[in-house]
Amino acid sequence: MIVEFESRAELFDRLVGEVQKRNMFPEDRYEIAALLESMGWNDGRVGEKFGMHDVFELADAIWEQIQQRVVVTPFEPPPKRDLTYMIVELSKSFLRGVIFALPMAISVLSMLTLKFSLWSYEFLSVELATCIAIGTILSFIVVGGYTQAIARRGFFYLFQGYYNMGRKVTFKFIRLGYITCLITCVLIYGFNLIFNIFPSNMFIYIVLYFFFLTSIWLSVTVMYILRRELTFTGLIILGIILVYILMSYTPLDIIFSQLISIFFVSVVGMVLAVHYFRLAERKEEKGIAPQLPRMSITIYSVMPYFVYGFLYFFFLFVDRINAWSAHEWYMPYFIWFRGEYELGLDFALLALMIPLGVSEVIVHKLMLDMEDAQKRYWGSETESMNRHFRKVYYKMIAVIGTASVASGAIVWKGLFMANDKYIEFAGKPLIREDTVTEFVFIVSVASYVILAVALMNAVILFSLSQADLVNRSIIPAVVANMVVGFLLSRWFDYHYAIFGLLVGSIIFATLTTIQMLRVLKKLDYYLYAAN
Template sequence: MVSEAIYPGPDPKIFQQVREWRALYETLTEGKGKPLNHWEITALLEIYGLRDIDAHEQYGFNDLFEFAKMLVVFIDDYKYEVKTYELEAPPSKVKRIIVNYFEGMAFALPMLLQVFFTLVIGYGLWSSLDLDVRTATAIAMGTFAALVATGGPAQAIGRKGLFYIKMEEYNLAYKITRKLFKIFFIQAFIIGLLMILFNLFFEYIPGTMLLYMVVYYFLLAFLFTSFAVFYMMELYGSIALYVLLGVVLVYLLHVFFHFGIIVSQVASLVITNIVVFVDAFRRVKKLTDKSREKEGDAEPRLSLLFYSLNPYMMYGTFYFMFLVTDRILAWSAIPLQPYFIWFNVRDELGLDWALIVLILLIGMSEVIIYEFMYRVNDDIIAHRYDEADKFNSSYRRFFLKYNIVFFVASFFVILFVYYGIYLLAKYTDWEFLDIFFIAPTPWIFAFAAVSYAFLSNALTNILFFFSYSRYKAVLKGIMAGLIVNVVVGLILSRLMGYEYAVIGLLAGSIVFWMFVVFFGNRFFKNLDYYYYSAY
């Protein structure tokens, strides 16, 4: 240990400075081993976030280099503990593909449960095929509004919270998640009030429909925002469990206690909301138990926070607008209907069954992104600086190969879902299966299934871009796809019939996919650059 007596002067302030320098030096070198010289200490100071002006104003040195030369005296006096990690032997390729596929499926499992129960028993946690058309329309409008209103916030909470968790900044993860949740819930509440005020002025739907729409909107907006916390913590199984329990509660209230389906769903949603919210923030609060003494907790300015999250919020909003556009266009295309939008069972059934194709393909996304991440970090180290073209070419082949495999798999998944429905209809007596084979539902299913194959492939590709903070092409693609979806669907549904709105979904999905694949080719062609310039 360096004796404080070597520093001249009896002033105790000097001794205090030495203690501060030592504390800073310990922080700089914690888990990093013994520095070689003052150049390495300078680099550690810069990594820590200090600048020359900080060295001058806070510590009294001209610049970081001079400060580092001072800190050199501590090199031999400190006991270094370098963090070591025991790496587990990687699982076999077949095993990890199977595991990652089902982990990817877990991400989409809540949607699968909702769709499955709606199609099989006629209702789920927030949907029902056995309601009168007026009520079903109102609930569907509330659901669409909740998805669009919370799509962006869910992306923001998930991305920023997960970022701090991965960085082991648990205090910040807790604080930022709590702040974003409050802000976005207030935002969703304001959107709900605007919907009510808009109806008061223009009376586009009667009071009973407005009541159903608003109640389901608020309950689902709160639920989806709470679910974002679980997505942030990668607890997909918990979300699926809560959806399942919610559906079971609806079933019990409706079948055993003979409540109406609306009362059963509202009661179940209220209880589910309370339980999910409490559990979500219990888990987030527990993150602070992992916080370290030297962990920072200075929150970023709100303006900078939203500036960094804005692209992901826009993407989430546009994505859910894209998903509901064809339904809105189809349901508003039938002439002489009572209101501007009117629930259509045949259209909804075709689209819901096609969603199973999307859900089954999402599991492949997890496999592909994991295989990419599993290889890229080791491969980039294994290649010399003058072998960049060789490195990039190998991943362009990877990009091409997995896209071909994805679409071949999509073909078989679509056939699997269609013939699965056929066999269920043939050997069971579920009432909603017979409706599937009444035109134009099979036709809608076919176009929607192909659309979701293109969409799921695009969603897989954008995971690469988001992993390296490249979002501009994704935003351009989803915006272009949304515009094409609206224009093509609007024209065809008005000129040829409501069932042709699904062609807008197909055209929009292909345009989105083309944008993503075009950028993907450029991305993998210059992967070395995007890798090193990611952050």
């Protein structure tokens, strides 16, 4: 009995320490109870470990213990970060943002030089291009919510050093992602069987690309939260090399070469995801092993982020759906791939690389400043703090706006300057003047420049745990994108669907900016709520 008492006492002391790591001075017993529940404690576990009735009884005991430990500490200014430290940290943030977009740039470069990438090919028939495009879009839309949920909940545990819990919750969402993928395959098979939208040979290709690309996106998210983005870039390069080898040295055609390579990348990506988590778990400090909260609670907490992931990718692709489904004189299927339209969008995506890097830098700097501000400002100075960060935000808008416009101009000018060189290399221009590709490229560059501002706002609001405000902004943007693109593509020509993306980006950027200004007016409240 003495040993059991001593064991409970040790466990209790460690638990008090862990609660105080979360919040050195909890507001009351109820905040302690909430902290305990977030750490995986429930009534059953409390009874088993401490012989108490419920979480609230344990919270009362911890509250009393903390009150006995309370000491008065002098106000300390935040630590000063020297110039070298800030340069290193901000450089890391910039590279992190750029590296995240690097696979996209590599895929475009591969198409320009090799005529193929991991899941595209310049000389594909329109039927096969349609299959790959539908499979790709489905993979992003279906898995988009799960990638956001993994990023949100995975970071939540990894930031606290709970790598084991991070791995468990991440792979729970990955399993749900695969289940959703399989259910989607069954549903679209049934739909296609009833309405005969596509012939069976096309449908098989749609499902194969959809399933394997879904697996790739799920593994990429794990690498992102574990800060292994370069690994995914390496996998994309390796996959492209494998496609080249299979095409050049085996009897396989491009489709089977790509499917084998995508399967290889998806399997290796998932194996590496498990391996990297295992390595990360070795860093975890041993102590009280928290339990995951019930899955229903976890799903409820990440649902706004899940919804955003779905809406965001639907927003990115709805203009394509409008353009490809606009009927002309020859439409063998409900959706018919338009290569000229897609090419303009792909080139324009390059304009997002620099803004993504800049956004990482200025948002990282903002979060550091907000952390310091909570130590630098007294409670009576909240209005002064809020005004300060509103001024900082205006500067951020100017920086991201300038970077986006500059990036768009560089890509625009660079692409047209490269035309002559590409004619020498490939015998034809990248973009012909007065074509659909040039038109879509110009409008989509403008769209992505504006979208960069909206994405910066979204990241800040997510950092303050205000996902609902982001969703309130993106829903009208999605509706506008869908309606404007649909109407213009039917009234005029299919490529006018790109104006849906432009209008939607303007609305998304405007509404998130309004939400940001509202938050910054009461920043002290939102910082308290986020903590």
